[in-house]
Amino acid sequence: MTLYPVIWFILIAILYAGFFVLDGFDMGVGMMLPFIGKNDKTRRMMVNAIGPNWDGNEVWLIVAGGATFAAFPNWYATLFSGFYLPFFLLLVALIFRGVAFEFRGKDESQKWRSFWDWAAFLGSLVAAFLFGVAFTNILRGVPIDESMQYVGGFFNLLNPFAIYGGIVFVAMFILIGAYFLVIRTADPVESAARKLANQIWLPVMLMILVYGACVWMFAGKGGDLGWFSMIFFIVSAVTVLIAGISTKRKRDGWAFTWMSLGILLFTFGIFAWLFPNVMISSIAAENNLTIWNSSSGVTTLQIMTAVAVVFVPIVLIYQSWSYWLLRKKVTGEKESLHY
Amino acid sequence: MSGTNLSQLQFAITTIYHFFFVPLTLGLAVIVAIMETLYVVKKEPVYKRMTKFWGTLFLINFAVGVVTGIVLEFQFGMNWSEYSRFVGDVFGAPLAMEGLTAFFLESVFLGLWIFGWERLSKGLHLAAIWLVAIGVNVSAFWILAANSFMQNPVGFERLGDKLVLTNFVSLITNPYLMNQFPHTVLSGFTTAGFFVLAISAAHLMKGKNDDIFHRSFKIGAVFALISVLGVVGIGDRQTKGLVTMQPMKLAAAEALWETTESAPLSLFAIIDEKNETNTFAIRIPYMLSFLATNDPNAKIRGLLELQADYEKEFGMADFIPNIQVTFWTFRIMVGLGFLMILMAMIATFLAFRKKPLEKKKILWIFVPLVGAPYLANTAGWLLTEMGRQPWVVYGQMFTLNAGTPMLNVRPGMVITTLVGFFLVYGILMAIDVFLLVKYSKKVPDESSILEGASQDQKAVTEVTK
Numbered sequence: 133m134t135l136y137p138v139i140w141f142i143l144i145a146i147l148y149a150g151f152f153v154l155d156g157f158d159m160g161v162g163m164m165l166p167f168i169g170k171n172d173k174t175r176r177m178m179v180n181a182i183g184p185n186w187d188g189n190e191v192w193l194i195v196a197g198g199a200t201f202a203a204f205p206n207w208y209a210t211l212f213s214g215f216y217l218p219f220f221l222l223l224v225a226l227i228f229r230g231v232a233f234e235f236r237g238k239d240e241s242q243k244w245r246s247f248w249d250w251a252a253f254l255g256s257l258v259a260a261f262l263f264g265v266a267f268t269n270i271l272r273g274v275p276i277d278e279s280m281q282y283v284g285g286f287f288n289l290l291n292p293f294a295i296y297g298g299i300v301f302v303a304m305f306i307l308i309g310a311y312f313l314v315i316r317t318a319d320p321v322e323s324a325a326r327k328l329a330n331q332i333w334l335p336v337m338l339m340i341l342v343y344g345a346c347v348w349m350f351a352g353k354g355g356d357l358g359w360f361s362m363i364f365f366i367v368s369a370v371t372v373l374i375a376g377i378s379t380k381r382k383r384d385g386w387a388f389t390w391m392s393l394g395i396l397l398f399t400f401g402i403f404a405w406l407f408p409n410v411m412i413s414s415i416a417a418e419n420n421l422t423i424w425n426s427s428s429g430v431t432t433l434q435i436m437t438a439v440a441v442v443f444v445p446i447v448l449i450y451q452s453w454s455y456w457l458l459r460k461k462v463t464g465e466k467e468s469l470h471y
Numbered sequence: 472m473s474g475t476n477l478s479q480l481q482f483a484i485t486t487i488y489h490f491f492f493v494p495l496t497l498g499l500a501v502i503v504a505i506m507e508t509l510y511v512v513k514k515e516p517v518y519k520r521m522t523k524f525w526g527t528l529f530l531i532n533f534a535v536g537v538v539t540g541i542v543l544e545f546q547f548g549m550n551w552s553e554y555s556r557f558v559g560d561v562f563g564a565p566l567a568m569e570g571l572t573a574f575f576l577e578s579v580f581l582g583l584w585i586f587g588w589e590r591l592s593k594g595l596h597l598a599a600i601w602l603v604a605i606g607v608n609v610s611a612f613w614i615l616a617a618n619s620f621m622q623n624p625v626g627f628e629r630l631g632d633k634l635v636l637t638n639f640v641s642l643i644t645n646p647y648l649m650n651q652f653p654h655t656v657l658s659g660f661t662t663a664g665f666f667v668l669a670i671s672a673a674h675l676m677k678g679k680n681d682d683i684f685h686r687s688f689k690i691g692a693v694f695a696l697i698s699v700l701g702v703v704g705i706g707d708r709q710t711k712g713l714v715t716m717q718p719m720k721l722a723a724a725e726a727l728w729e730t731t732e733s734a735p736l737s738l739f740a741i742i743d744e745k746n747e748t749n750t751f752a753i754r755i756p757y758m759l760s761f762l763a764t765n766d767p768n769a770k771i772r773g774l775l776e777l778q779a780d781y782e783k784e785f786g787m788a789d790f791i792p793n794i795q796v797t798f799w800t801f802r803i804m805v806g807l808g809f810l811m812i813l814m815a816m817i818a819t820f821l822a823f824r825k826k827p828l829e830k831k832k833i834l835w836i837f838v839p840l841v842g843a844p845y846l847a848n849t850a851g852w853l854l855t856e857m858g859r860q861p862w863v864v865y866g867q868m869f870t871l872n873a874g875t876p877m878l879n880v881r882p883g884m885v886i887t888t889l890v891g892f893f894l895v896y897g898i899l900m901a902i903d904v905f906l907l908v909k910y911s912k913k914v915p916d917e918s919s920i921l922e923g924a925s926q927d928q929k930a931v932t933e934v935t936k
Contacts, residue, residue, distance in 0.1 A: 184582030187537060191578050195570035197544050202567040205559020205633075212548025212555075213875040219545055220888045224895055227538040231899065234534035238906055280556075281879050428560040429635040439568055447575045454579050458586050470585050 136433035137423040140203035141407065143440060147199060149399035151192035152263070152301075153308065153392045158186040160309015162229055162256025163302065165249050168313070168324045172245060173464050176471070179233055179252070181316040181462045183471040186233055188451055190226070202436055206280055206426030207410040214274060214282025215266055218289055222262045229255025237471040260305045261298035265289065267402055268297025273352025273412035276419045280426075283415075293350045300343045304395055307336045311375065311388040318463045326379060329387070333376035340369040340398060347405055352412035354405045364401030368394045475874035477885040478550035481892065483856075485542050487849055488896050492536035492903075494848050497611060497656055498663025499529045500604035502694060504597075506687075511597050521683050524914060525667065526600075530585065531906045535899055537578070542892070549888075550880065554863055554873035561627050561636045562617050565643075569613035577606030611656050619648035621864050622855070623716045634867060647716055650709040651855075657701040658851065661811060662844035664695025668818055669841035670911045672834040680914045681829040688828060692818035699811045706808065707762065714763050714771070717865065719781070720858035722774045723792045724801040725759055726752075734759040734771040738802075742794055747775060788869070792860045800850040800857070807847040814840055 161182050169175030201208040212219060232252035236245060272293050275284040310332070313325035344365030348358070375390035406412070410426055413419035427433070462469075503526050510518035544566060547555050555562075583591065584599040591599070620627075626641030627634045636642065671688040674680055713721040721727075726742050726749055727734060736758035741751040757767035764771075774791050781790040818837065821828060828834070863870040874880075 184586040187578035188575060188582055190537075190541075191570060191574040194541055194544060194574055195567060197541075198563065198567035198570045201544075201547065201555065201559055202563025205556050205563060208548045208559060208563070209552035209555040209875075212545060213550070213552035213879050216549050216875075216880045216884055217887070219549055220891060223542050223545055224891065226541060227895060227899070230538040231534055231902075234530065235902065235906065238531070239909070281876055283878060286884075428563070429630070431639070432560050432564050432636045435636075435639045436564055436567060439571060443571045447571065447579075451575065451579050454583050457583065457590065460590070 134430055134433075136430060136437065137203070137427040138408075139437060140199065140427070140433060141403070141410070141423045144196060144199050144203065145400060145403035147192055147196035148403075149396045151189070151196055152305075152399050153395045154189035154192055155186070156260075156305040156395055157309045157312040158182045158189055159229070159256040159260045160305040160307065161313060162232075162252040162309075163260065163306050164309055164313070164325070164328065165253050168310075168321060168328060169249075170320075170324075174321050174324075175245075175249060176237065176469055177317050177321050177462050177464060178313060179236055179471045180469045181313060181321075183233060184458050185455065187230070188454070190230065199436070203428055203433060204410060204421075204423065204426045205428060207421055210276060210280050210282055210411055210421055210426075211266075211270070214276070214284070215269070215289065217286050218262050218266060222259055222266075225255040225258035225262070227255075228252075229259060233471060237469065256305075257302065260302045264298035264301030265294045267301075268294040270411055271297075271347055271351040271354070271402060271405055273414035275415050276411060276413035276421065277415060278419050280419070280421060293346055296346065297343065300339050303332065303336045303339055304398065307332055307372070307375075308388070308391045308395060311379070311384070311391050314379070314384045315388055316462060318461045322461075326384075329379055330376070333372060333379070337369045337372040337376065340365060340372060340394070343398075344369070344401065347401070351405060352414060353417065354409055354412060355407045357404045357407050361401045361405035364397045364404055368397035368401060371397060473874075474877050474880060474882040474885050475871060477882055477889060478874050479870065481550065481885060481889045482546060484889070484896070485539065485546065485892055486856075487852065488900075489536065489539040489543060490848060490852055491845065492532050492539065493611075494655075494659035494662040494844070495532050495666055496529070496536050496607050497659030498661070498694070498698070499525065499532065499666065500600070500607050501660065502663050502667060502690060503529050504600045504604045505690065505694075507597050507600050511593050517682055517686065520914070521687055524683065525687070526584075527910050527913075528666075528670075528907060530581075531903060531910060533581070535903050539896070539899075550875055550885065551863075551873050552875040552879070554868065557633050557868055557873070558620075558864055559633075561620060561624075561634050561642065564636065564639070565613045565617040565620075569610050573606045573610035573613060575606075577603045577610065580606065608656055611659070612652055615652045615655055616643050616645065616648050618855075619645045619651055621862075622651075622859055623647035624864055624867055629867070634864070646712060650705055650712055654702055654705040654709060654851075657698045657705065658844065658848055660698035661695055661702055662848060664691050664698055664815065665811065665837070665841050665844050667691030668695060668837045669839075672837035673911075674914070675829045675831070676834050678829040681827065683914065685822070685828050688818070689822040692815060692822045695811070696815035696819050699808065699815050703805075703808045703812060706805070710763055711765075717858070718772050719774070719777045719790060720792065720797065720854075721763065722772060722777055723794050723797040723858055724854060725771075726794050726798045727759070727771060727773045728775055730770060730773040730776045732760070732770045733757050733768045734763075736762065737798075740798065742798060744794060785866070788861060790861060792858050797854055797858045800854040804847050804850040804854060807843045807850070811840075811843055811847070814843075 161178050165175055165178060169178050228251040232248040232255060236248035269289050274282060274288065277283050307329060310325040310329035314322055314329065344362055347365065348362060371390045371394035375387045375394065378387035378390060408423045409420045410423060411421040503522055506518055506525060507522040510522055580599040580602040584596065584603060587596050587599060620642060623645060625645050626636060626638035628637050667687055668691040671684040671691060674684040675688065710721065726737060726740050728747050735754035735756045737752045737754050739753045740749045743750050760769040760771055761767040763769065778790050859865060861869050861871065863873040
């Protein structure tokens with residue numbers, strides 16, 4: 133037996149976790165546009181705060197998807213075909229959101245801007261919600277037959293637990309988006325974001341705890357790491373608590389850092405519950421997709437590991453460096469607004 | 472229509488649409504990088520104006536390429552789950568590596584480039600656009616490595632009901648890829664060359680901003696000429712490669728029914744598929760044999776013999792791709808290729824004469840000509856992919872068996888997404904064209920650039936502090 137499937141399970145967990153942190157705040161900012169952005173100038177500041185980074189952040193999803201395809205073809209095939217319609221909606225949402233960020237500033241007219249504001253808002257909201265729905269369904273278990281085919285239909289995916297999962301994702305992303313705006317923008321956006329963050333951090337923390345409890349009660353039987361998963365959810369809630377306290381003390385950088393950690397741990401909680409499964413069948417445990425029966429061969433995994441060992445650190449370095457170079461707060465000055 | 476047919480239609484639409492934006496991205500990134508290099512080296516503000524002008528058009532085009540690309544990655548799993556299971560071990564790795572080695576590079580440094588005019592040193596800013604240009608082309612390498620595996624599978628073994636990678640080096644040195652990669656990338660460069668020629672010509676005809684657009688016209692002309700010569704040259708090698716790798720595609724592209732020695736090249740043919748013959752054809756004797764093998768007397772295998780051979784090897788099935796499509800897309804592509812060589816020569820000649828270019832009437836011809844590379848690109852892909860049918864992976868799996876089973880994704884669901892993508896993409900296209908037209912008319916004036924230059928200086932001192 134080889135350890136490569138375990139390594140790739142962990143790497144994919146990291147990729148999704150990284151995506152939820154980084155693109156999480158992009159989606160959060162998108163969702164806050166109508167609430168914090170009271171006028172065109174403030175909305176423009178918000179979009180420019182994530183402007184240089186959103187695309188690079190979305191690449192985390194593309195790589196996570198590609199890695200799933202390469203390392204666990206059966207997981208990729210069952211998941212993406214099984215969640216056909218939600219993933220179609222997700223794609224449409226991601227399309228509109230991305231184009232909205234890029235095109236919003238390219239015309240002055242009021243109609244044009246408000247069209248893209250709506251596109252960014254709805255795109256971010258629908259995407260965030262659907263990520264929650266998808267991952268919660270993976271945890272809950274879906275009807276998968278003995279030939280690894282999803283046989284559940286569309287409405288099976290819209291159960292209360294999954295919908296709650298969607299709401300939790302939306303809430304977490306709004307909160308991290310608010311923390312991000314606090315450090316990346318100047319007033320009036322900064323103080324509006326701070327105010328919002330102070331209002332919602334406590335509910336978000338409670339929602340994470342309730343989510344953990346729901347996993348314990350309603351999720352399909354995963355592996356043997358259920359208790360470990362619960363620790364992740366609890367510590368995730370604690371980090372949100374620390375983030376909330378940090379903002380109160382004006383330690384804004386720390387608030388964002390703790391919240392990022394919170395989302396990382398939350399995602400690890402999901403993956404820990406699953407391990408060594410990747411999809412749980414609600415029909416029979418023998419039908420579960422595991423890292424063993426859905427993975428690629430050793431040659432592929434070896435080569436991918438080598439490439440990942442070299443490139444993941446390089447990517448992390450230049451991506452963080454790009455954040456550092458563009459760290460200056462976004463103000464209302466016209467010259468600094470490119471979107 | 473079955474679910475698989477619908478999925479094929481959806482994949483064709485989403486891929487062709489995506490590939491409407493990608494070629495321009497591949498080439499324009501390099502052109503913008505060249506312009507900025509000239510700015511940094513020569514320090515003349517006109518090159519900064521050029522960089523900003525073409526850079527803006529690049530960004531508008533790039534955005535749609537990015538958001539429509541992710542659809543393709545998802546679709547393999549959504550609509551082609553059996554394909555994904557069968558081939559994921561081999562096919563997934565280049566996709567993952569594309570993300571890791573190319574998408575991150577292009578997106579992160581593009582962000583830096585857009586926001587870095589005021590905040591990065593000139594050298595760093597220039598490095599950013601070159602990294603973008605490298606990133607987009609590296610990405611083309613990986614995706615074409617994956618596609619080449621479907622055309623000419625190498626470096627694998629068949630293990631039960633799936634293909635398993637055995638040799639990664641073979642995968643990325645696939646002889647099919649060695650032609651397809653430069654051919655595709657240079658088609659992208661050609662597209663960008665003609666794009667620059669078209670917009671520059673339109674401006675020059677009006678006689679405004681002739682400095683910036685004469686220089687752009689020059690760059691576009693040289694870039695287009697070198698690239699299109701490369702495209703056609705490599706295209707010739709690709710045809711020769713088909714003789715061994717995909718003889719059926721070659722026979723279909725030539726509508727060659729019977730195995731023929733000293734085979735002629737048909738310039739035009741009326742193809743009668745029912746009776747397996749061509750009722751009329753204009754031919755150049757010996758030409759096909761010569762083009763395909765360098766030997767005018769060589770034997771080229773025909774559709775009927777290949778069909779019989781394949782039946783022996785793989786069992787009963789129709790192994791002949793759609794001949795009308797392959798035959799005509801091939802002619803459209805090649806014809807446009809030669810037309811573009813001619814026009815790129817004319818453009819280069821015009822650009823380097825001592826006489827001024829503005830208000831020259833002949834320039835109008837370059838405006839509609841921008842359609843030529845787009846049409847050729849699309850025809851090329853249709854030929855490549857339709858000519859591969861009925862296989863999804865040549866000799867290994869039929870397209871028919873590659874789709875997601877109907878008990879999971881029903882035809883009605885595919886119709887829903889097909890209509891959905893069609894509408895969304897239609898809206899996007901309208902918006903993109905609107906923006907491209909708007910910003911191709913909007914020339915950055917000198918004063919704003921000078922102002923920008925002083926800001927550059929300020930920002931540099933700020934960062935170095």
